[in-house]
Amino acid sequence: MGDQNENKFLVPENWLKVEELKEGAPVKLVAAKCPACQAVFFPPFETCIRCGFSPCTRIASSTGNVYSYTNVHRAGPEFSVPYRAAYVLLDEGPLVFSQIVGKEEIAVGGRVRAVLGRLKDKEKGSGMWTYQFSPELPSAPGKGE
Numbered sequence: 001m002g003d004q005n006e007n008k009f010l011v012p013e014n015w016l017k018v019e020e021l022k023e024g025a026p027v028k029l030v031a032a033k034c035p036a037c038q039a040v041f042f043p044p045f046e047t048c049i050r051c052g053f054s055p056c057t058r059i060a061s062s063t064g065n066v067y068s069y070t071n072v073h074r075a076g077p078e079f080s081v082p083y084r085a086a087y088v089l090l091d092e093g094p095l096v097f098s099q100i101v102g103k104e105e106i107a108v109g110g111r112v113r114a115v116l117g118r119l120k121d122k123e124k125g126s127g128m129w130t131y132q133f134s135p136e137l138p139s140a141p142g143k144g145e
Ligand SMILES: [Zn+2]
Pocket: 034, 035, 036, 037, 038, 039, 048, 049, 050, 051, 052, 053
């Protein structure tokens, strides 16, 4: 309460397309795609990180598969543990790091969707907004595409 970071974003706002400022609301990650070499990367830059072409095109991404994850049991006092930290391979190509929210079981290869959430427990610490991932149901553990 009275948190000075309550309405701030952890990442620049032009990295995200936010529909509603609410925990769990769908959010899209704004990535960049190079028209010259087809590289897709997040966060987005004007200049291609692979070949140097400029300008790159903005594309939106919101779903992917769990690439790897871990259950975090020890963290700073402002975090609620345990939480799940994961690398998610977005359908468009970039590998991004974030938290997976919810109580559903997850597995490597499971489908997830980007949602808006708080980095830390709002009651205990900074409530800065960021992207997180939520399992997509029905999940298909162990099944990649
Ligand atoms: Zn390129």
